[in-house]
Amino acid sequence: MKTIVILGFETSLASPLVAAVDTFRLSGSHYKEIYGESGNQEFSVSIATENGCPVQCANKITIDAHLSFRDLPSHIDLLVIPTVCKKYVKGKSVNQPYLNVIEKFHKLGTPIAVNDFSVPFVAETGILDNKIATTHWSYIDEFTSHFPLVKLNGQQLMTYDNNIYCCAGGLIWNDLLFEIMSRLSTRELAKKSEKIVMTGRKKQQGMGSTSFSFGRYFHDDHSIFEVQHWLEENYSENMCFKEVAKNFNMSQRNFYRRFRCATGETPSEYLKSIRLHISKDLLQHTNNRIDIVTRLVGYDDTSSFSKLFKKTEGITPKEYRERYNLYPHI
Known part of the structure; x- marks a missing residue:
């Protein structure tokens, strides 16, 4: 069982x-009940x-x-820093007990997940110095001024560097x-748990991910x-892709190997x-x-595209539009 600790x-x-x-608790009894599966709780969450x-x-x-x-246990698998209101980011003197915990587990190699205004809070420890990070859009200029050593990328909605998300x-x-x-577990578990949470996503209804899998960017x-x-x-x-590899100064074999190692997918996958994500948006x-x-998304044959869409999303493009189109009468 993986141990998750959330700082309050x-x-x-x-x-x-x-x-x-x-x-993280969805992966336990609620998840098993909905999918008719048996098994143990995946995560201990505190x-x-x-x-x-x-x-x-x-x-x-x-x-509570x-x-x-x-x-706190000596070993945890994930330390979560949820959103701290901007007005509470007051500096080390006020926050030192929390900063000490963050520094301690970072030194132990614990992955840390940090949300919007908590990023400058964590930056107080120095563990983000010379690392890539992002934060809430309204705090980007102030962040850059206060933490010049952090490689802030305000265009990225998520970043990963040095075990810090x-x-x-x-x-x-x-x-x-x-x-x-x-x-921490498996992609199948994450996908099924996501369908439980997100509005309108029931088993086999195929709305897909809310975003284009940002996890593909978590590599170096x-x-x-x-x-x-x-x-x-x-x-x-x-x-x-042979030409793509050549344009980026890689052999085809090296290109395929590095791409799969970095993203978990082949270039064609x-x-x-990408094409399916854009098609859903359209x-x-x-x-x-x-x-x-x-x-518009790069396919020539509508029938083949529709079959691919249904195989991936569980419903046809027409059914998807009928269910999720925001402007059906315009």
């Missing part, structure tokens, strides 16, 4: 904190505060803690939690980063994922005909 801060936002608890007292969250919400810092906030926090779940191969960005900008073109936000959507 005064004036934390309640929703990201509770989201972390619910996300909220910890300095003295074990309840968390006095923002908006006058109180959440399970542990004090004295009772950073998130820009909002619903992307949920995506990050499920990505981490897939790394910068040449493959460049290939990924290029594919995401040129997905509608006819693709010859990655391209398919089906949801436009009234383009299915054959036009097919061409």
